[in-house]
Amino acid sequence: MTLNGQACIVGAYEHPTRKAEGLSVLRLHADVAKGALADAGLAKSDIDGYFCAGDAPGLGTATVAEYLGLKLRHLDSTDCGGSAPLLHVGHAAQAIATGRCNVALITLAGRPRAALAEAQARATAAGARPGRSPLALRPPDPDCPELAFELPYGPATQNLYAMVARRHMHQFGTTSAQLAWIKVAASQHAQHNPNAMLRQVVTVDEVLASPMVADPLHRLDCCVMSDGGGALIVARPEVARAMQRPLLMLRGCGEAPLHAMGGEIDLSCSAAAWTGPAAFAEAGVTPAQIQYASLYDSFTITVLMQLEDLGFCRKGQGGPFVADGNLIAGRGRLPFNTDGGGLCNNHPANRGGVTKVIEAVRQLRGQAHPAVQVKDCEWALASGIGGALGSRHTAATLILQRLA
Numbered sequence: 001m002t003l004n005g006q007a008c009i010v011g012a013y014e015h016p017t018r019k020a021e022g023l024s025v026l027r028l029h030a031d032v033a034k035g036a037l038a039d040a041g042l043a044k045s046d047i048d049g050y051f052c053a054g055d056a057p058g059l060g061t062a063t064v065a066e067y068l069g070l071k072l073r074h075l076d077s078t079d080c081g082g083s084a085p086l087l088h089v090g091h092a093a094q095a096i097a098t099g100r101c102n103v104a105l106i107t108l109a110g111r112p113r114a115a116l117a118e119a120q121a122r123a124t125a126a127g128a129r130p131g132r133s134p135l136a137l138r139p140p141d142p143d144c145p146e147l148a149f150e151l152p153y154g155p156a157t158q159n160l161y162a163m164v165a166r167r168h169m170h171q172f173g174t175t176s177a178q179l180a181w182i183k184v185a186a187s188q189h190a191q192h193n194p195n196a197m198l199r200q201v202v203t204v205d206e207v208l209a210s211p212m213v214a215d216p217l218h219r220l221d222c223c224v225m226s227d228g229g230g231a232l233i234v235a236r237p238e239v240a241r242a243m244q245r246p247l248l249m250l251r252g253c254g255e256a257p258l259h260a261m262g263g264e265i266d267l268s269c270s271a272a273a274w275t276g277p278a279a280f281a282e283a284g285v286t287p288a289q290i291q292y293a294s295l296y297d298s299f300t301i302t303v304l305m306q307l308e309d310l311g312f313c314r315k316g317q318g319g320p321f322v323a324d325g326n327l328i329a330g331r332g333r334l335p336f337n338t339d340g341g342g343l344c345n346n347h348p349a350n351r352g353g354v355t356k357v358i359e360a361v362r363q364l365r366g367q368a369h370p371a372v373q374v375k376d377c378e379w380a381l382a383s384g385i386g387g388a389l390g391s392r393h394t395a396a397t398l399i400l401q402r403l404a
Contacts, residue, residue, distance in 0.1 A: 001094070001098075002282055003094060003250060003282065004250070004251050004252060004283060004284070005249060005250075005251070006093050006097040007092060007093035007097070007235065007236065007237070007250050008234070008237050008239075008247050008248055008249050008250065009232055009234055009248045009250070009361055009400065010042070010103075010233050010235045010239065010240050010248070011036040011039045011042065011232065011233030012036060012039055012230070012231070012232050012233070012357070012358045012362075013032050013035030013036040013039050013231050013358070014035075014228070014346075014355055014358045015028060015031055015035070015109070015228035015229045016195050016228070017227055017228045018195065018197050018224075018226045018227060018346055019113050019114050019117075019226070019227050020113075020114050020227035020228065021114050023111065023114075023227075024057075024111075025055070025057045025110055025111055026057060026058075026063075026064065026067045028109035028227070028228065028229045029052070029064050029067070029068065029109040029229065030067065030068060031109075031229075032108075032109060032229045032230050033105060033107050033231050036105065036107075036233050037105075037233070039233075040233045040235075040243070041243060042103065042233065044068070044069065046103050047070055047072070047233075048073045048074065048101045048102055048103060048104075049073065049074040049092060049096075049100065049104035049105070050064075050068075050070055050074070050075055050104065050106075050107075051075075051076045051077075051078075051085075051088035051091060051104060051105070051107075052076075052077060052106070052107050052108070053077065053078060053079040053080070053081075053084035053085070053108070053351070054079035054084070054351075055108055055109055055110045055229075055349045055351060056077065060077055061075055061076070061077040064107065072101075073100060074095050074101040074104070076088065076091050076092075078091060080257070080386040080387070080394035080396075081386025081387050081394065082296060082350075082352055082353045082384055082385055082387075083353050083384035083385055083386035083394045083395055083396040084108075084351065084353060084384075084386060084396075085106055085108050085230075085232065085351075085354035085357060085384070086253075086255075086353050086356065086382060086383070086384040086397070087255050087384075087394075087396045088104075088106045088232075089106065089234055089250065089253065089357060090250075090255060090396065092104035092106065092234040093234060093250050093253070096234065096235070102235065102236050102239060103233065103234075103235045103236070104233065104234045105231065105233055106231060106232040106233070107229065107231045108229045108231070108349060108351055108353070108354040109228070109229030109348065109349060110228075110348055110350065110351065111227040111349075112226075112350050113225050113226055114227050116225070155391065156214075157298075157388050158214040158217060158299075159214040160388045160389065160390035160391050161214070161217060161298070161299045161301055161302065161388065161389055161390060162214035162215060162216060163267065164267050164268075164390045165179065165217055165221075166216055167267040167268060168268060168301065168304070168305075168318075169216065171316065172315075172316035172317075172318075174304070174316075174318065174319035175319060176208055176218070177204050177323075178304075178320070179216075179217075179221060179301060179304065179319075179322075180204040180207035180208055180220070180221070180300070181204060181323050181326075181327070182297070182303045182304065182322050183202060183207045183220050183300055183343055183344075184202060184203060184204055184207065184325070184328075185325060185328045185332070185337075186297065186336075186337055186341050186343040186344045186345075187199075187200065187343075188201055189337060189339065189340050189341075189344070190339070190340025190343075190345055192369040192371045192372055193345055193369065195346070196339070196340040196344050196346070197224045197226060197345065197346060198340070198344040198345075199344070202220060206220070207220040207221065217299060220343075221299055221300040221301070222298075222299055222343075223297060223298045223299065223341075223347045224342065224343070224345070225347060225350065226347050227348060227349070228346055228349075229348045229349060230348065230354035230355055230358050232357055232361075234250075237249070246364075246365065246402050246403060247402070247403040248361060248364050248365070248401075248402055248403075249401050249402075249403055250398065250400060251285070251400065251401045252278070252280060252281070252285075252397075252399035253278075253282065253397065254274065254275030254276065254282070254395075255275055255397075256271045256275050256278075256395055257271060257393070257394045257395075258271035258273075258274070258394075258395070259391075259393075267389075269305075270305045270306065270309050270389055270393070270395060271309075271385070271393060271395035272306045272310050272383055272395040272397060274395070275383070275396055276306075276309055276310035276311055276383070276397050277311070279381075279398065280311070280399065283399040285399065286311075287311040290312075290334070290379050290380065290381045290399070291335075291374050291376075291377050291378060291379050291380065292334075292335050292336075292360065292363045292364075292374045292377050292379075292381070293310075293312070293334055293336045293337075293380070293381045294336070294337060294341075294355075294356035294357065294360045294381065294382040294383065295307070295336050295337060295341075295356070295383050296352065296353065296383055296384045296385040297342045297352075298342055298352070298385065302385055303322070304318035304322060306383050306385070310381070312334060329372040329373070329374065330372070338362075338363065338369070338372035338374075339358075339359045339362075341355075341359075342355075351386070352384075353384035353386070353396070356383065356384055357382045360380040360381070360382045360398075360400055361400075363380050364380050364400060364401075364402040365402070377402065378401060378402050379399070379400070379402075380399075380400050380402075381398065381399050381400075382397070382398045383395065383396070383397045384396045384397075
């Protein structure tokens, strides 16, 4: 079944908080749901489908649905990390096309930043000292034998991505300065976002001078850690047309995992190499027609890998493609993450996928900041990565079109 033209995004909302002191995760879910409903001009009673992943507290998605007071015909708790909200858009479109629901709500929320500060305060008060990574100390899971090869080395997110970056440099000659241009572009955009955590514009030299986190990735190659969240509302085209405003039509979507394949590992490739072609084929467009791209940016290398794997440039040419401001709105060929993205704006619940769709919605509506708004934006792409490059992960790609 093709999902091209089966559903529209009619509501979007991003929580303004970046540190949710005094707010529960359930409250954050409620806040973003209320904001998306207000944006769509719909009532809670209009929602008959609900989608939420592993950020749902308590007993999961049903707990949040109960807290929100939703009466539902369809529920989806697919969890694949940061790409989950993008998968949920595709799953919502599929549910709508098959008659399982008419209007679907997608929420993501979390407070890892506030929780970490609270945990550190408790540890300090108790006189605790930091120890070894709990991952390194955990015994191998007999149901997941591949972890036995990873856990003894104490894998962490940053060193897995650093491994991918180092391989890309070795194989294709990519440089740290080229990766730094991705951060520079994000900072150029973040300066116009009053809610962004890092609004100061940085240079390539400043990125390279920031402390090394995991060679070759510097501190400024890494995303921020934030609380907050976001919500989306996906509906039948008939519902969207009744709102008498431009339609944001889902034209293509793709989802896929990538793992070690029993030892057949290729660190130069991400799962976006599968999701991108699928989404473009369904949408009937090419990368050259995309005017704006929201790309998951947990690290600068994450962006570069997606640019190549989605087809915006050839494999190995990501470094030259991002250099000299090619991702900066009003200057480059492909404006990306015009809210500042995860590198500068926010990365809510350590699962930043929902914000990628929200900024794509703003661009298509012409509601981005005037300094970064893409003129006459008709086609936008959103791409998410869940898990970790260099290990098992998932990807999801959405292609959206604005119709008058």
